[in-house]
Amino acid sequence: MKISTKKKINKILLHVGLIIFSAMMLYPLAWMTMSSFKESSTVFVDAHKLIPTVWDFSNFKEGWKGFGGITFTTFFKNSFIITFIATIGSIISSTFIAYGFSRIKFTGKKFWFVLMMLTMMLPYEMVMIPQYIMFNSFGWVDTYLPLILPTFFGVPFFIFLIMQFIRTIPTELDQAARIDGCNSISIFFRIIVPLVVPAMMTAAIFSFYWRWDDFMGPLLYLSTPDKYPISLALKLFSDPNAVTNWGAMFAMTTVSILPVFIIFFIFQRYIVEGISTSGLKS
Template sequence: MTTNLETLPAADKKSAGAGKPTNHRKPRESRGTLAFSRAQRTKSLVKHAILILAGGLMIYPLLWMVVSSLRPNELIFREPGLWLESLEMSNYTSGWSALTHPFGHYMINSAVVVIGSILGNLISCSMAAYAFARLQFTGKKLFFGIMLLTIMLPFHVIIVPQYILFSQIGWVNTFWPLIVPKLLATDAFFVFLMVQFIRGIPKELDEAARIDGAGHPRIFLRVILPLMVPALATTTIFTFIWTWNDFFGALIYLTDPDMFTVPVALRAFVDSQSATSWGSLFAMSIVSLLPVFLVFLFGQRFLIKGIATTGIK
């Protein structure tokens, strides 16, 4: 006996068809969503392609200099590609002793200037920043504004009066003209960076220390300074890189070959009177880049944290 579903009541039809499988289809994405997804993928691919191309263009000169330092001098410009048939290490040995002193002598000179500049900036800029961020005195906003204006003042504008002053003092051909200005908080960028950092430190910490009988020197040394490690690390890294690579200041004040720093010593490899040993120049340029590379490699974590916590972009 067969049962006709059409003659059954609605409830019976439902129970009779309950055992039959049903097809549940997932909702299809709209064409607009698919088009938007494709556009986003295309945009991302184009953006990454441009970044890769730009990165390649920026790093190519450095790679070419590394490869050229491993080539014989006569093949550097004859074979300008990045392919090396053989490694030539003689450029490093000859370049190290090509000048009046071994190249390590000039690296030591640069290290002396760098260490003095770092200590000067850390001490003077942190004290000036604490004064602007925490102390109240007449003309505070005016002096702070003048300090910020000095950031826009090129170094080349003040080099002539500075040279006259240091020449009269007798400091030409010494490291003092490169170090002493750092002891006077002349790098306004670092003062501004530290001011922004100190303003982010709660003043309740100062008030708690003041209740315990601490004055400004003790608050600065015991409370503020330990919390300024990211800003101090950022100042150290930037000062190291800028001072190590400073060519103009060292060229003006240091005329004695015994006092040359690394950038001025590299300039001595280029001789207009005779053939320039490009291989030795490139080799010593790579050697001079190593300290900067290592400092940035191991200090980039503090650098990023210091910039992020000061709100500077």
């Protein structure tokens, strides 16, 4: 009886602790969302109040107008173009490369795999300047190419993730397919791809998050306002030489995170399935 009571108390304490921790993590998000309904002049005056004293819905209308005649419709369109194409490129290329490392024998396989893994340890600051010089020499600055094209050559983290998933697939399936006359390409499309969909979806979700939230890339390579994605457009609200419209800024920030929440709630099962299964090896 004492052991059972102790377990119940520990369970209650665990849940209380998790609730408190979750509330602490979610409070900044809740504060930002509620601030989008406050008058701009009272956002920091009533910063201690979560619920607005006066609800102001005009922030969304004012924020959506954007800047210099460029509305947030354009900024959202730009973000979707960059994110969608880059995600497709990263998943297709990473899956091909992961299949090659997992199933195909070639000279220097271990060397190239180690080299690929080492690139995951390089801070972006180390390659930022060389990449900018290279893309500038190509004439790609102020275009979407530096943000999109590199993803078509594979993303190391996604390659590793999908490789771990492919290793859980028995090689006997490949051998049976070869007996039936399939070559490596046929095996890839007919056997491997259908079985690694959870890992591909997990990688796609992560890619969507990273590209949607990317700020440094567009800041480096884009200089024309009508090409800005959401992440860069939000910065335009903060003007040190003028009065910042905080209400509109928080309103557009709240709207900008909606796609991330929608993607997460629709595909969250793939995240759990993809990551948990990738940690196994047959």
